[in-house]
Amino acid sequence: MNQHKTRIYLSPPHMTGREMDFLKNAFDSNWIAPLGPHVDAFEKEMSEYIGVKAALALSSGTAAMHLGLKLLDVGPGDAVFCSSLTFSASANPIIYQGAEPVFIDADVKTWNMCPRALKLAFEDAEKNGRLPKAVITVDLYGQSADYDPILELCNHYGVPVLEDAAEALGATYKNKKCGALGKLNVLSFNGNKIITTSGGGMLLSDDEDMIAKARFWATQARDPAPWYQHSDIGYNYRLSNLLAAVGRPQLEEIESRVAKRRQIFDRYREALGTIPGVDFMPEASFGRANRWLSVMTLDPEAIDIKPLDVMKTLEKHNIESRPVWKPMHLQPVFEKYGFYTADEDNSFSERAFETGLCLPSGSTLELSAQERVIEIISDVLKKKGNKQS
Numbered sequence: 001m002n003q004h005k006t007r008i009y010l011s012p013p014h015m016t017g018r019e020m021d022f023l024k025n026a027f028d029s030n031w032i033a034p035l036g037p038h039v040d041a042f043e044k045e046m047s048e049y050i051g052v053k054a055a056l057a058l059s060s061g062t063a064a065m066h067l068g069l070k071l072l073d074v075g076p077g078d079a080v081f082c083s084s085l086t087f088s089a090s091a092n093p094i095i096y097q098g099a100e101p102v103f104i105d106a107d108v109k110t111w112n113m114c115p116r117a118l119k120l121a122f123e124d125a126e127k128n129g130r131l132p133k134a135v136i137t138v139d140l141y142g143q144s145a146d147y148d149p150i151l152e153l154c155n156h157y158g159v160p161v162l163e164d165a166a167e168a169l170g171a172t173y174k175n176k177k178c179g180a181l182g183k184l185n186v187l188s189f190n191g192n193k194i195i196t197t198s199g200g201g202m203l204l205s206d207d208e209d210m211i212a213k214a215r216f217w218a219t220q221a222r223d224p225a226p227w228y229q230h231s232d233i234g235y236n237y238r239l240s241n242l243l244a245a246v247g248r249p250q251l252e253e254i255e256s257r258v259a260k261r262r263q264i265f266d267r268y269r270e271a272l273g274t275i276p277g278v279d280f281m282p283e284a285s286f287g288r289a290n291r292w293l294s295v296m297t298l299d300p301e302a303i304d305i306k307p308l309d310v311m312k313t314l315e316k317h318n319i320e321s322r323p324v325w326k327p328m329h330l331q332p333v334f335e336k337y338g339f340y341t342a343d344e345d346n347s348f349s350e351r352a353f354e355t356g357l358c359l360p361s362g363s364t365l366e367l368s369a370q371e372r373v374i375e376i377i378s379d380v381l382k383k384k385g386n387k388q389s
């Protein structure tokens, strides 16, 4: 077996080389706390980059989703519409709040919340007298959802949007950045994201009062009193000053990281996209995707090999790849909840899961490593996969 020693990861952390200077500065000032100048600066720099009035640095994107739902007053007995094709952290906080998710299918053009399925869900909810308390959109793999039709529907029914832009830092929708499209918006700085603080997240909004309230909850809900007094239940959700220091130099390089990931995607598409039955996640014309992960699809009508077979072959060569997210409505923990699709016979989120494979996409991926990945995939598909041969 042609086992390579150096493993190629899906999306490993990418340090700029300046993180240690920022960390040293944090140590020297002795701000070893979930407060401090790097946290303040990270929030300010991120809100300026995204184009929103306020930001709150948190210990994870999941914590940001949780506080977002709490700010929207989601509680027991409420329904929340949520994009089905996503990672479970988009939906879990609905359960933390004692509410009930209703999953919405994805659209073939964007791979994100399908406005036609959303409309069906709203019409039923209105008929049943149970409108959702919030709608969670996701900007999957770094591509924005199609916000104009989604927001038109949500505004019509008076329901706020919580944008899960965890994967989409640096992506755009029309003239706005992902992370600025909902009433409340979430970013993640988890280890595999386009910038990473090892773990971390942010909640962003133009509503400064909401962010102030979330800051209060995230810092153990301490009332302004000389002693520890609490008139509400709090959380310990703040990002440490050390981790904010790690994130700041990476944010400065966000544009070159997006360019690098887009270049990686283009190379995959050029090298593999001409093989019959091979396709790639499309880029919607309304904006710029950050191509956080490059996703290839294999049409079962044209190719005999499945994404999982390609994944196994890559693994034998010490290369990490990953199936497309298994939709939430198919997850054992969520299958009892509702699901809306505009196409009963052909749910797009199910098709994406069955046919898609995420390829190594990190901004540190070297050309020679990517060529190795391409060669292996190309060999598997050409030798074994093509149904005509």
Ligand SMILES: Cc1ncc(COP(=O)(O)O)c(C=O)c1O
Residues within 6 Å of the ligand: 059, 060, 061, 062, 063, 086, 087, 089, 090, 138, 164, 166, 167, 187, 188, 189, 190, 199, 200, 201
């Ligand atoms: C779509 C999506 N939502 C939410 C999260 C949760 O973010 P975190 O890992 O920072 O809690 C992630 C990634 O981890 C994600 O990919």
